[in-house]
Structures are given as C-alpha cells and as structure tokens.
Amino acid sequence: MGRGRGYVRVFGCLVDHRHHGAHRPFSVRLASSSFLSGIGRAIDLGDRNVVSTMKVRLINYLITFVIIGLAVWAGVSLYSSYIQNPWTRDGQVRANVVGIAPRVSGPIIHVEVRDNQQVKIGDPLFEIDPSDFKAQVDVSTGQVQNAEANFKQKQQDLDRQTDLYQKHVSAQQDLPTEPSVRA
Secondary structure, three states: OOOOOOEEEEOOEEEEOOOOOOOOOOEEEOOHHHHHHHHHOOOOHHHHHHHHHHHHHHHHHHHHHHHHHHHHHHHHHHHHHHHHOOEEOOEEOOOOOOOOOOOOOOOEEEEOOOOOOOOOOOOOOEEEOOHHHHHHHHHHHHHHHHHHHHHHHHHHHHHHHHHHHHOOOOOHHHOOOOHHHHO
C-alpha cells in the first residue's frame, strides 16, 4: 500500500506524514480504491469523534447565540417598557397628569369630562354650583341700591341746604362739607 512510505488514513484520504516538520504542509494523496471503498461502509471511529466534536461545537455556538439573543431581546423590551412607564420603588411617575384649579371656588355639581379624555381650549371641564354666586350677586346688588339711595338722599339734602343759603335762611356753616355729597 505505501511501498515503504508512511501513509496515514485521514477522512478517507491517504496522508504522507514522513515530513512532520512544523512548517511543512502535509501532502495529501487520494487513493481511488480507498476513497471508493469508504463510500459504502460506516464512518471510521476517528471520523466519528471528529464529526461528534463538530456537532458539539455547533450546538454550543447555537446555544450561546440563542442566550445572547434572548438577553438582547430582554434588555430592549425592558428599556422600551421603562421609557413608556417610568417607575421607582415607591411609586409611578406620569408626565401627562395636570392639576386643574378653577378661577373661583365653590362646590362642583357636575363633571363634564371622563378620565383620560382629550380636551381642547374652551371645553367645559366641570360645573360649579351657581347658588353661592347668585347669593353674592344679590348681596352686591343690595349694597349698590343702598349706596344709590344714600347718594340720592345726600344730594337732596345738599340741594335743600343750598337753596336755603341762597335765600339767606340758613348760615354757610350749615352746608354739608363732605366731598362725597358735593360730587
């Protein structure tokens, strides 16, 4: 088979291992009889070890890539979840919560909007009980009428005193000196 040469069978090929120096390439020589004879029979024991070692390495690489892929997916999904719903250990933070305060105080009798409803400028949000405001308007109206009546009375007193002064019936010191009456 080798005529005095040292040949070794590797993967169905004959390899000359006579020159086993570190920098010399192996010389591979195919023998047609050995190649064709290996087609029909089972894989040699050495070939089985190489194939099983390759399968184990391939499986290890696949498992590593799957674990890395799952870690990347978990990191991205947790990051996007945190961006959408930021949280702390003792509560959640929302940026779209807005405090609303009316210009006037009073009891609310009806809420016009529902939770998380989009609103525009000018939309009514709630209705405040108008009875308190009607009472305040009535009190203010009464105060205005009282002031008008007092003004009218003082004006009449001024006119009467002025008329009496001009007729020399009363002295000048009897005339009212309040500036509000002379206006």
